[in-house]
Amino acid sequence: MSTLQEPTLLAMTLPPSAGVLTLAETAHQLVSWWKPLLLFAPFVAWAWLISTLFDKHAARFFLGREKWNAIHMTAGMLALIAGFLMPVPGIGGVLLGFTSVVLILGIDIALFAAITNKDERVPESQHIRLDFSKISEAREVKAASKQQATVQLEIKNASGIAVQAPNKDTPDYAIRANAEHIFIKASQVRASQVDFAPATEATYAASYLIDGVRQAGDAIPTADAITLIDFWKSCAELDIKDRRRKISGMIKVTGGAGETGVKIVTSGSKSGMRLTLVFDPDKAVRRPIEKLGFLDQQLEDVKALGQIEGGVVLLAAPSDHGRTTTAYSMLNLHDAYTQNVQTVETESEDMLEGVRQIVYEAKDDGPDFASTVRSVLRRDPDVVSVMELPDVDTAKEIAKADLSRSRVYVSIKGDGALASAQLWVKAVGDAKLAGEGLKGLIAQRLLRKLCDNCRVPYQPPPEILQKLGLPPDKVKQLHKKGGQVLIRNKPEVCPVCQGLGYVGQIGVFEVYVLDDEMRSLIAGQDWIALRNALRKTQRPSIQQAALRRAVEGVTSIEEVMRVTASAPSKQKSKKKSGAAGEAPVKAG
């Protein structure tokens, strides 16, 4: 800008015949009063930006506030020196000085944004954006969402066609806006799922599943809830009149955070209809095996299990504890292009490359789950993952198959490795047959991870450590959940975890590669001896693995206790949860 104006300004203020000295002098007189003004303008804007927004940003996410302040001060000083001590006389010098000030301060701002945006402590939604058109856009959306009843998302139905927003001032518009409000709220709190279920005669309750833990939402009048459910159903092109069967469909919603796949599930019972929105279900189950949370030794054992040919490997976890993700990841241990890899499942959560996925549908005149599994196993596949064990017949079919040729992973709803072996024997109904084919046991739970931004370190009392079986001389520090951060000595809700204290989940596992001795103990149903044999392997139990994560600061002792002390599946049924009914998957 300045380089363009420079010659024009000079031409306007100076006669072409003026000598060099006069030029400088005249210019100096002309610019003397607005020179500081011009130089200070960008300075003031910059100072406001760093002292309010940037300083707060650095404080909230612990980005080294003092270090950044020093950098800003240095940039400020440099800008001042360049602006006022530019060794070029006249207007040219002033404009050059101005350009330098803008440039130096601009670099400072860009540097802060670029470096802090790369910092993993700062969540994507809190990144600094220097594109000012986006800022104003974001502000508009924010202001609009404050007034609530607005339509701001793009919803694509099951066929991929955008669902037209209804005219304002129509009742349909309000319904659409309410439906969008739920989606926006869910993404703000990082929910993986939202459920609507009848709470009382007159109301429905919303609940949000955040890192596997249900958080209560608002109550809605039943009439409104029904219109909401019908709206989402119609988006997914589901039959609105079908109010009893469990039906589901996929839609896509585009908002501030990009495109989200939303699985719409509805079902009905005597008490009323239920609705579940599951966000990006495929991404949730897509994780490389190294990222699931196995300890190093466990990962080696898991990979070793993948190398062993044939036999059954049990994968056990309570509901909502990552069983599907692990089952899918295990298949990656096998090359789907050189081997025949298949799954049998009732609901496909993700498309697996190269894997033949058989999605079982219950039909009155069709085969049952067990015969579907049998027909798959008869063709001698290399690897089959049976994603659930709905009945004892399925277990019997697997145990009877030629397990010297086929590796079969069997997902079981169970509480631990030992318990899963017991369930398996019970389901097969023939302990010898059940034990013979077993190659490995893997069991897991999901732990919530402490929020790095607000977790609170503390010194654990030695007697607590002793109780937990942790060495007091080695464990000097543990962490507990925070939920708040101090910003200029004032506590504020942590922006990363929204005050929950936890962000994300990690699996904790038990992995046992079974040997002949263990197999014969299973065949003899000598569970006490099996337990001892498993212990002798020196492999950590789920609780030990979880405590290791606590010592690392990844999670808290409270979370370890919550997840491992009692069986979560039992805990869950005690609580009145608003979850949409999950198909019962039980062995035996």
Ligand SMILES: [Zn+2]
């Ligand atoms: Zn936090």
